[in-house]
Every structure is written in structure tokens, then in C-alpha cells.
Amino acid sequence: MNELAIKDLLYKLADDQLILGHRNSEWTGFGPILEEDIAFSSMAQDKIGHSLAFYTLLQELGEADPDTVAFTRNANQFHNSQLVELPNGEYDFSLIRHFLYDNAEIIRFEMLSQSSYEPIAKVATKLKGEVKYHVLHANTWIKNLGSSTEEAILRLQSSLNEALPYALGMFEKSKYEQELVDTGVYAGEEAVKAEWLKRISAVIEKTDLKLPDLATIEPKFGGRYGEHTEHLQPLLDEMAEVFKIDPTAEW
């Protein structure tokens, strides 16, 4: 198996989880109700834990240790989709992003749990049970708020329209895409996207929201190749603020 292809996949998975986990954690103390504050914090802990699991696999493949990898790279060395690095905005945006992201992530985890690459299969099998709850949380809230007040529906619709180009950017293909598919690592991004569309449509249909025609939307690609919005570097600077005081120190 091509190790570079595996590493590329692992970086993508780990960086997505780390950056979204970080964003989720920013809700601590600011949620619209305490229960949501707590829920976003729970998901943040899961996601950052997932990223650590993938960075640990990378370390086993010869990359630097997880702390060094997570806390010392620059934005252009990150492989996350641009969707996850966008600021939290209002709760409607964070919720929509969470819904669009986790419905894709669960599919990737489900596929990877069957992967021909055993270390990933093991980790994905263990973690997908947690992502299941993230999806349940997102779908519950979308169904609930998406059919409530006019104000809530308008907010969610506008956030959905805003987030979709970035959400489509999640499915940007790796340069090793064909190889990953051919060697049975997972079915690839096209397959993830097709299943994702089915699942999010099924939820949105139960609400007063409308899913725009995806064919008319230009995906925001680039994240998987280190091209990011202006929001990622400040996030990373903040994350490494203490760590960089002395990277050799034990904190």
C-alpha cells in the first residue's frame, strides 16, 4: 500500500476533526442554552480525541508526535476542508455546519471501518459510535428548529446557503484518490458525497428548509492541498500561543 496515500488520508481526517473540535470548543460559555453549551463541548472533546487517534497513526508511520504535528504546523500545511475553519458565527451557522459536516464524517467512518488498511479500520470502528451521536444531535436540532419559527427557519436557510459551497469542498479529491479506491482503503469522496446527499436531503425534507440545487454551486476547494481562508492561521496561532512559549517544555 502507498504510504503517502495513507498519510494524506490520515492528515485530512485528523485535521478536519482537530479544527472543527477547536471551533466547537469555542462555544463553551456562550451557547444559546446550557444544554447546547455542554453538547458542543462534548463533541469538541470527541473530535479532538479523534484527531489525536489519527495523528497517533501518523506517528506510527514515521511522522512527528501528535503535539508537534498539531501545534507547530502553519496553515498551508493543514489538510482540513475550509468548512471547518470558518468562524462559528451565530448558532445557526454552527449548527448547519455541524449537520453538514457530521453527516459526511459518519459515512467516511463507516466506510473506513471496512478498510483494507487495518490500523484505520480499527480506529474508525471504535470512533464511529461517537460520531453517530453527533449526527443524531445535529439531525434532531435541524428537524426541531427547521420547522419552528419563521425567524429560525430564515436564519438556518441563510446559513445553509452560505455553508454549502464549503461543505462541497469537503469532497475535494486527494491526488491519491484512485489508488485509495482501487486498494480498498475506502470508496472515495464521490461515493461519500452521493450518500451524504441522500442523508441530508432526508432530514431537510422533514423541515421547512430547502436544499438548493447543488449542481449550481461552485465548491470551495483547496483545503485538502493547504489552501485556506484567512481564518485558519489566526486559529492556529491562538492554539499554539502557550505551546510556543517553549515547545520543549512539559506543560
Place this chain on the structure above:
Amino acid sequence: MYGGGNVFEATKFDDVQVEDPVKLEEFEARIARGEKIEPTDWMPELYRKQLIRMIEQHAHSEIIGALPEGTWITRAPGFRRKMAQMAKVQDEVGHAQLLYSAAETLGKSREQMLTDLINGKSKYSNVFNYPAFTWADSNIISWLIDAGAIVNQMANAKGSYGPYSRALERICAEEAFHLKYGHDAVVHMATGTPKQREMIQAALNRWWPPIMTFFGPSDKMSTHTETLMRWKVKMASNDECRQQFLDMYVPKIWELGLTVPDPKLKKNMETGQWEYTEPDWDEFKRVINGDGPCNAERLAVRRTAEERGAWVRRALLNPKAKYVKPLA
């Protein structure tokens, strides 16, 4: 974290209403027997009022206390600290949820309590009106403020009101982990690089005066606690808690080679009591009444969060909303 009943102002005893003497006697007898009072049981109005105030202010302390430490979640150095800091602060918000529920059993809604917080009508633990300048400040809070809270809450967990006492038992179990986490983080700093040692000493210097006021004014200055003690609303005096805290933690601070910024601090071996420089109670009063370094900022953050989240709460209350019950 974070608070405990002792730090809060007591209800004015002029408010005492004339209660049915037979019921009052029965109520006091139950408490004397060590029974818990439950939400639907008869209770004196003053008991209800004082408990609402105490529990509510404790709950506020949890969510306001999440702010200075929350700032450091996104800056925590390394995975181990980042995960622990998130879990710790999440626990605190969870405590607020538990406590607001306990207070609601006495007849005041969470929304009303939060409104009173934002309007400045109800208080929260005064220490959170001080800033957490560095990562080290956050470590000192996790260790010593949580330690203080445990001293307070362990005492209050033996109190007479069932829902509060049960909530405190659960809270104390989690706080025990926070204490270990905070201590571990401080140990790493205190035994780390010269820069880390300098950071943690500076943070201790900044936090010591607020820590000394954490348990509230000296007993000499508090009045009207006798009835509250008899009703097992207040379980230990402010000075008792302060002494217990000093007894437990000053040796641990010294063990780490850190200096407590109070030249007068020492244990009097004859009396068994700690002697210390009397905290600046004028400053304490000034800060608790709104004029501290962070009062305005803390409330502004809370107000913004409430305003930004208002549409969600309105949507949840909307009768059109179809509640979707999770199936797993």
C-alpha cells in the same frame, strides 16, 4: 468549582415572616433529626428565599467561572491539557445546569435567574471578577479555587435541602478530578523551565488576595447566621472554611517551592490557627458591588450570549415546533 453558600450575602432577617409555629417546630425537628427537606415539603419562606439565593448564585458562579478558564481552552498547550481543560470547563457548565434545576424546585425559573444575573441583581463568586492573564492563572484557578470550592461544597452537601445536597454530592465527585488536574498542571509549571516557574509564581501572586476572600468576610463581620446554621442552610462559618483551606493547601504550595505572597502567613502552633494579613474587605465589597477589573466584561459576555441565543429559545418555545425525540 466554583462557589459555595458562604460567599454570598444572606437574606435580611427583617424579612422573616410570621410562620405557623406548629409547622415551624415540626420543620426544625426534622432538620435536627438529619432528615432532608424536599421540594413539596412545607418550609419557612425565609428558608426558601435564602436557598434560592444561595443555589442561584452558586449556579451563576459556575457559568461565569467558565469564562476565565474557557479563554484558555483554545490556547491549552498540547493535546493532554487541551482535552482536560475542555472537559473540566464543561463540567462546570454542567454543574450550573444541575444547580439551576435544584433552584427551580423552589419556584424560580432558570430564565428568570439568568435575567437577574445579567441585570446585576444577583451575584456570583467574586473571584471571577479578576482576570486570568496567562495559562498559569488558569492552572491556579483549576487547583486552588476548585480546592476552596470543595471545602465549601463538602460542608454544604450535608445541608438540609435534598435537591441541593444531592447536586453538591455529584458536583464534589467531579471537583475531585478538577483538583487533581489543577494540581498536576501546577506541578508541571512549578517543576518546569525557569519561564514556567516564573509564570506560575506570578499567577499565584495575582490570585492569592482573591483566594483569601473566596470564603467571604470574616465571621466577626457576618451576622445573622445562627438561624441559617440551625436550619442547615449554612454548614460552616467563613473562617472555619478559610482555616481548613489554609491547613490543606499552604503546605502543598510550599512543597512546590512556591512562595505565598503574605509575609504574615504562618500557623500558630499554640492555637492551631493560621495567621495572615487580613484581606482587603473594602476592595472585596467594592468589587462585589460591580467595581472590579472584570465585572463589566463578564456580564457583557453573558448578556451577549443570552441575546444571541434568544432566537433559539423562542424557537424551542414555539408551539409549531415538532419536537423530535432521539431514538438512540
